[in-house]
Amino acid sequence: MRLPMTRQILLQNGNLLVHDEKDHVIPTRADLLIENDRIKEIRENIEPSGAMLVIDCSDKIVSPGFIDTHHHLWQSQQKGMHCDQILLDYYHSGNLASSHYSAKDIFLGELGGALELLDAGTTTVVDHAHLNYTPEHSKEALRALVASGVRAVFCYCAHPRVETWHPELQFDKDMLPDWVMETFKELSTKQPFGPNGRVRLGFAIDPGFCSQHELKQVFAEARSNGAHLITSHGTKVAMLDMPSTIDVLAKSELLGPDVLISHANATTKEELSKLKESGVHLSSTPITEMQMGHGHPLCLMPYFNGLSSLGVDCHSVSNCFLPNQMITALQASRARIFEQAQAKREWDATVGPTVENAYNLGTIFGARAAKLDHEIGSLKVGKKADIIIFSEKTPTMVLASACDPVAAIVLHSSVRDVETVIVDGIIRKENCSLLKTSLPKGLGADDGEERPLSWSELASELVQSSTELKKKTDAVDEDTARDGLIRAFLEDLTRLKI
Known part of the structure; x- marks a missing residue:
């Protein structure tokens, strides 16, 4: 241009x-x-x-402009697929589905997601990009962000990769082959990307998938190579035998103001104290959290003031319009505060969090969580x-x-x-x-x-890509995929109701 x-x-x-x-x-x-x-x-x-x-x-x-602090932009081709799914179903049909995507599919999905954001008034996004099957996959995602015009922190991701879906779901035993960090280091020498450095490089990793030694090493390499921020999912649900992200990072002495944790619905008072001491921010995604079994969104609860921001998470679940997340968080929080008061036989004559509180989550508070408040958010x-x-x-x-x-x-x-x-x-x-x-x-x-490229031209390419990807996902047996996830992550089979 x-x-x-x-x-x-x-x-x-x-x-x-x-x-x-x-x-x-x-x-x-x-x-x-x-x-x-x-x-x-x-x-x-x-x-x-x-x-x-x-x-x-x-x-x-x-x-x-609105600021979305947790999103998986590559998932455009999955829109409509996850409407009645919990996290267990989404994990194989959504998260792990990046194994089916070519680098071109990733480019199209990423660009489609970024343009949906812009159409909805979101001008900045923190993209947790768990799509990293080859170096080209991440490079094409970055190229799509540059093309879109959105401001972004692209959080290059080290994540579990599917080795095979047949005859049963198996993961690659090495989550950190040499090329993963080598590619990150290569990209770090070229950042920021696009005109005026509009796209910055971050990093993403979930502590539950690697050893403490690997985690410390990866954090050190990400920080020494200029990661703008490091983001992790803070998901603790009954179906996944995963340790607390906050607890693991705290014990590993890795928490800091460059850390952004998504969800964190099960955060304890002790963990909250550690977050405040270390300057960590949180990203709540109320619509997916309430559907997938994460728990109540915490972003507008009084004790999370100053830490919270908002994200869409998956535009395959709901659209990118951030006020939808604002209103969901606002009314859910008001209802929860009222229920807590009733349980104590108390009554509070105030409504609880205000519309201004909700609006700030998607503007100035989002800018702080993304470490960009000196440039955006107001x-x-x-x-x-x-x-x-x-x-x-x-x-x-x-x-x-x-x-x-x-x-x-x-x-x-x-x-x-x-x-x-x-x-x-x-x-x-x-x-x-x-x-x-x-x-x-x-x-x-x-x-x-x-x-x-016009939107109508991209839409045609997305439809074609989605049609081809559906053939691959349809070939995966859902029961086999669920069984593979249960074997890998479920802490207690007796707690799963199917």
Whole structure:
């Protein structure tokens, strides 16, 4: 995508959602000037010049872009498959299904997921990429992120790999062959990726799949090679005989402010204390957590204030619109707090967490969890121009936005209401439609482009890819796959009800 040397966009007379120093959202009627990739000015009556692109925001809400801190973007071809599954079923049909994907399938899935994010107003994602079957798989995922226009932390993943599905599910006994860390080191010398270094390199590993010695070695290599952050699943459910991620990392002295743990629904008070002491952040994914058997989402419980953020987890389970996660977390938390009070025969006259609390999980708190709050998460002069423009005039928004624009977004909005999405000062969605993206030849900012690609063209390729992948997944016997997982992970067969 060729851009002029200096480009300016003026968002004129918008209802800007501006955070103050205490993270309160102050709706402010003002203009916002973008110059290149940054917010240059916020004030009333900025005089437009002839070279500026002016967007009339008189009947619009202008919000910082949403930040999704836990997602598996490669899973686009699985959309609709997991609607009635628990974690045991999802693990073989979703997580381990990356064994069926070619590097091209990964590219298509990753690009489809990233564009779905942009369409829904998410401008930054932490991508836990458990797709690493060859070096090319991860490189193609990275190339898709560069192509999409989304801001991302690509968490290169060391994970269990399927060796064979037939006659029974067997895992590769060596989760860390030499090429895994060699490829990470190679990528680390080339990061950050894309224009303005929009895509950073992180690392992902789950402690339950390797020894303490291997875990310490991998963390040391990831950190010494510039991993922006390290993420792990904090899943503790009855069906998996897995140790507590937080406990393992704490005992291994690996917790730190560069660690991001997803889910963590079973976190104890002792573990919570360790998280706070070490500066670790959490990512809650309420919709998948409540379906898959993880437990109640904890992100809006009072004792998790300051630690939490939000993610979608699997857009194969539900769509990428982050306010769906906000409203699910908000109402589930309110109900849980009320139930806890009732159990003690107490009554609290307050509603519990607020819509502002939920909104912040997907904006400024998400930026902190992703270690990017110096650049994104709020509308502030000098920060990156990652911005969503919502219509205030649709049937769902027209009265809600006049009363409380934050409540309008959290409780009333839909993807339809997201009119414009800007990332790094570049418009990626306009007039409610995604713009064409440009496919890069490589991962560098100056590697050139292969061709432009529209969403409709990508959708056709995704359908074809999904059709071929379904043939592979249909050839896997579900009972055999479940039995293989039970043998590998189930702590007590008597606790499984089928």
